[in-house]
Amino acid sequence: MNRSLYLIPLLLLPLWASSCSKGEEQDKAPQGRKSIPFPERLTGEPLFNEYCLSCHKVRGKGGSMGPDLTAVADRRDPRFIEQAIREPSTLFPGTVMPPFDRFSKKEIDSLVDYLWSLK
Known part of the structure; x- marks a missing residue:
């Protein structure tokens, strides 16, 4: 049997590896679509x-377990x-609202900005 047949895959491996740089496939988006991380x-x-509307109402939509936040x-x-979102029980002892301390600073700021925009 010809030994050169075994060498072909080994010779092609570096060529194949260089065409697929790490993460390149993840960065490519189908044409006409923006890549979203x-x-x-x-x-x-x-x-x-996603996280608040099931309990809180805003502009007539949402739940009624928590207070209406339209004019908060x-x-x-x-x-x-911000404190009411991160640590609701410190402001409202006995509340059933869970603390959203897993949210990042950016997420909390964006929630506060959204609620502030309803003014």
Whole structure:
């Protein structure tokens, strides 16, 4: 049997490896579509809709377990709103609202900005 047949895959390996640089395939998006980093982090209104709307109402939509937050910016300052999101039980003892301390600073800021924009 011809030994050169065994060498062909070994010779092609560096060529194949150089054509597929690390992460290159992940960065390519189909034509006409913008590349979105994974995972996409929610901010502002979409973040509120995902985590808060089931209990809180805004502009007539949402749950009724928590207070209506449509005009929260008229009653509270941004630092209070941030603390209410991160540590609700420190402001409202006995509340059933869970602490959202797993949210990043950016996510909390975007929630506060969204609620402040309803003013």
